[in-house]
Amino acid sequence: DVQLEESGGGLVQPGGSLRLSCAVSGFTFSSYWMTWVRQAPGKGLEWVAIMKHDASEEYYVDSVKGRFTISRDNAKNSLYLQMNSLGAEDTAVYYCARNYLHYYYGLDVWGQGTTVSVSS
């Protein structure tokens, strides 16, 4: 079965840092672009970041540029999101997702999400 499993969420104080992980199984991770998407409580989906299959390209939503870093370890079948200088606006469920066929086609496999709460 194709599976994505996020971890690393939790409660963090404003200005703090967290590192999210996404463990992948059931497909050739090194062949796919991968994406992070978040959803604030009661709100819609927001695309956060994307990384090319070989880690040679990465892109971010404007609101996290300079604070968040996406990375991957193809040997460990894992995707990461390093989040620094966190603010209340970053409180959300964070999903990792696989890009379908081409990187612009959509996200066909999603994890169950990990919750990040930023509060003092």
Place this chain on the structure above:
Amino acid sequence: QSALTQPASVSGSPGQSITISCTRTTSYIGGFDYVSWYQQHPGKAPRLMIYDDTHRPSGVSNRFSGSKSDNAASLTISGLQAEDEADYYCSSFSGYSTLYVFGSGTKVTVL
């Protein structure tokens, strides 16, 4: 404000067809390409229903169909069923500063 506007809610009776629109806002200067649609039940991860404007991934019912014009896309659900009650989001490839954008989301209610 989302770059892509969707109606907040759409409802229909079982067996009916409904259409959800996704319109590019005038202030959005990114691209509107390769529109995809997602279904999300409460507390669950989203599910890809349509990609590349009109294509269905394997396993998605043919009751779901997508279409797109220059500045608008739509998702039609035919033969509405109780399990179709969920939130639906459009998304497009922007190719601009923010690579992808999601729509504001539509809550579908089956009466």
